[in-house]
Amino acid sequence: MKVTLTTLAVALALAGGPAMAAQWQALPDTAPAPADNPTTAEKVELGKMLYFDPRVSSTGTVSCFSCHNVMEGGDDHRPTSVGVHGQLGGRNAPTVWNSAFHSAQFWDGRAATLEDQAKGPVTNPVEMGMSDLDAAVSRLTRIKGYKPFFDAAFGPGDNINADNMAKAIAAYERTQITPDSPYDRYVKGDRQALSAQQVRGMETFDRIGCTSCHSGANFDGPALPAGQPFLMKFPTFPGSSYDAEYKLTEDPGRYASTGNDADRHMWRVPTLRNLTYTAPYFHNGSVKSLPEAVKVMAKTQLNKDLGDADTADIVAFLEGLTGKFPDQTMPHLPPTPGDLLE
Amino acid sequence: MKVTLTTLAVALALAGGPAMAAQWQALPDTAPAPADNPTTAEKVELGKMLYFDPRVSSTGTVSCFSCHNVMEGGDDHRPTSVGVHGQLGGRNAPTVWNSAFHSAQFWDGRAATLEDQAKGPVTNPVEMGMSDLDAAVSRLTRIKGYKPFFDAAFGPGDNINADNMAKAIAAYERTQITPDSPYDRYVKGDRQALSAQQVRGMETFDRIGCTSCHSGANFDGPALPAGQPFLMKFPTFPGSSYDAEYKLTEDPGRYASTGNDADRHMWRVPTLRNLTYTAPYFHNGSVKSLPEAVKVMAKTQLNKDLGDADTADIVAFLEGLTGKFPDQTMPHLPPTPGDLLE
Incomplete structure (x- = not known):
């Protein structure tokens, strides 16, 4: 029997259960780009080089890739990251995977765009440690082999x-998306893509209220106007033993960057995709396992004591959100002048 | 006119100058492997994963790739490398490119094979800092996703x-060779591949005696029986101002690992391929430019005060030793348990 797309669609419609509610959305195959930075192959190629280039850090040892490892989970599998001179950062490295879909960047949403975000770590003294962006630009200028790539990406x-450094990195990051998870296949009509337990977990996830924050295709909340991050308070229901155990209120969250009292303990809602790759969890990397993370969130955000069975169902569902990582070639970086790091 | 390989060879023989002396050898397209570790695609794939995996370091931040960057020059463009907790190593990271052809590994030749070498940095306290190799193996065992790749490479x-970790990494490193430099094309018969200045530099390089150490296809000396590194004393002619300027005798060389007085200031002869990518130079990374490196070597090894013209010719020749880096895909590393780094 010849199966066409049409007969397949009809067969699925007949075989399927109730239609998916509109809230369940598959990840788009491409990420949107801002009007002033359309994604081009040349920009992506340059951006990939820059993303992997540790020479834009003071010691020449730390690149975007160091803490956002696109060969693993887009993060660094540590509670908090290590920057130049072995210094510890204060927050867990968020995954770069699907960051293109976030309403804002950084854990506290203080950058409106990937372009803004890309400049931050370069001059953060405990991350890449450059004295200022001019010093980073000077490094790139002295690595002569970069010039043809900037010309190709931005015109001679x-x-x-x-700005162009950040634009190129952001263009590359917009290619770091992970579609085609079991969940995405399920939403698109393949009702075998998730197990019965996973579907049960999906329903529980919705019923108990996780979706009030973790909504949309990236499970990171609705898109708001530019510069307006979708925020959640953490914890919303303080007072459980988890607060002390995982130091949930030690970091004042968005307040640290805005100084507004209303931003105390406010955080941008993180994506739930690829959680199987991004342990340990939470802004301080304090929770090591996914079942524990689900229980802590249910209690501190929804004031629900989740049992083991419901927890296992939700974890099974979340495991179905792991997508396909892009197959990538390694960039070829231009050679280094011997006195570059002085 | 139809050009066959035969007519091309005849034409080249007629057009060419004198035949190449046997000492000038092109880099082989593949590297030899030891009898107990034949190179297979499965081993190379696993080895590439391990090479890029920082989780085999105590802090989860340093991998083979950190100091031997196969996206740039196979080294790390620093005088000496940075390991866990921001610690400085004592010697310049040698390039991994073409290390498969070395008579022995490490600057002092203390490892006979790439397999032996691969284990060293893992437990070096200022490099990857694992307490012992068992701890590294324990990490790999706990990253469950590695098991199928070890099965594919070594059988269930x-x-x-x-040992298998080191064998896989060594198998991957044997693929990191850079044939097809202008010099290689020249040696194979394309007399246009090097400029007149480069050919003059090649002759000067030979005439003044550089080839007495830097011989063979990899310019790192002849192959000796296993475990016998081809060594040079550095400096052979001490007493020049360079000794103090570049601290040439501060490090006792091979003596540090053998304790034999005869090994004082003895070093394995390094390759001269891809020098345009591997500044700064020498075991301590003290010399920043290639012209200066050539002058220092001529004086301290051959007791010759090389003029600017001869130096420029030799530099031009050495620049012709930069080959084609392999195009590579990025590995996909298996996910991390949240408590891996404890």
Whole structure:
């Protein structure tokens, strides 16, 4: 029997249960780009080089890739990251996977776009530790082999600057998306893609209220106007033993960057995709396992004491959110002048 | 006119100058492997994963790739490397490119094979800092996703151990060779591949005696029986101002690992391929530019005060030794248990 797309669709419609509620959305195959930074192959190629280049850090040892490992989970499997001179950062590295879909960047949403975000770690003294963005640009200018790639990405001219560096990195990051998870296949009509337990977990996830924050295709909340991050308070229901055990209120969250009292303990809602790759969890990397993370969230956000069975169902569902990582070639970086790091 | 390989060879023989002396050898397209570790695609794939995996370091931040960057020059563009907790190593990271052809590994030749070498940095306290190789094996065992790759590379069974880890990494490193440099094309008969200045530099390089150590296809000396590194004393002619300027005798060389007085200031002869990518130079990374490196070597090894013209010619020749880096896909590393780093 010849199976066409049409007969397949009809067969699925006949075989399937009730239609999916509109809230369950598959991840798009491509990420949107801002009007002033359309994604091009040349920009992505340059951005990939820059993303992997540790020479933009003071010691020449830390790149975007160091803490956002696109060969594993887009993060660094540590509670908090290590920057130049072995210094510890204060927050867990968020995954770069699907960050293109976030309403805002960083744990506290203080950057409106990936372009803004890309500049931050370069001059953070405990991350890449450059004295300022000019120093980073000077490094890139002195690595002569970069010039043709900037020309290809941005047109010939005086084009090696911090804005273009950030634009190229952001363009590359927009390619780091992970579609085709079991959940995505399920939503698109393949009702065998999730197990019965996973479907039960999906329903529980919705019923108890996880979806009030973790909504949308990326499970990170609705898209708001530019610069307005979708925030959650953490914990919303303080007072459980988890607060002390996992130091949930030690970090004041968005307040640290805005100074507004209303932002105390407010956080951008993180994605739930690829959680099987991004342990340990939470802004401080304090929770090591996914079942524990689910229980802590249910209690501190929804004031629900989740039992083991419901927890296992939700974990099974969340495991179905792990998608296909892009197959990538390694960039070839241009050679280094011997006195670059001085 | 139809050009066949035969007519091309005849044409080249007629057009060419004198035949190449046997000492000038092109880099082989593949590297030899030891009898007990034949190179297979499965081993190379596993080895690439391990090479890029920082989780085999105490902090989860340092991998083979950190100091031997196969996206740039196979090294790390620093005078000496940075390991866990920001600690500085004592010697310049040698390039991994073409290390498969070395008579022995490490700057002082203390490892006979790539397999032996691969285990060293894992437990070096200022490099990857694991307490012992068992601890590294324990990490790999706890990252469940590695098991199928060890099975594919070594056959099913109890196969996650330090020897197999090292064998896989060595198999991957044997693929990291850079044939097809202008010099290689020249030696194979394309007399246009090097410029007149480069050919002059090649002749000067030979005439003044560089080839007495830097011989063979990899310019790192002849192959000796296993475990016998081809060594040079550095400096052979001490007493020049360079000794103090570049601290040439501060490190006792091979003596540090053998304790034999005869090994004081003895070093394995390093390759001269891809020098345009591997600044800064020498065992301590003290010399920043290639012209300066050539002058220092001529004086301290051959007792010759090389003029600017001869130096420029030799540099031009050495620049012709930069080959084609392999195009590589990024490995996909298996996910991390949240408590791996404890």
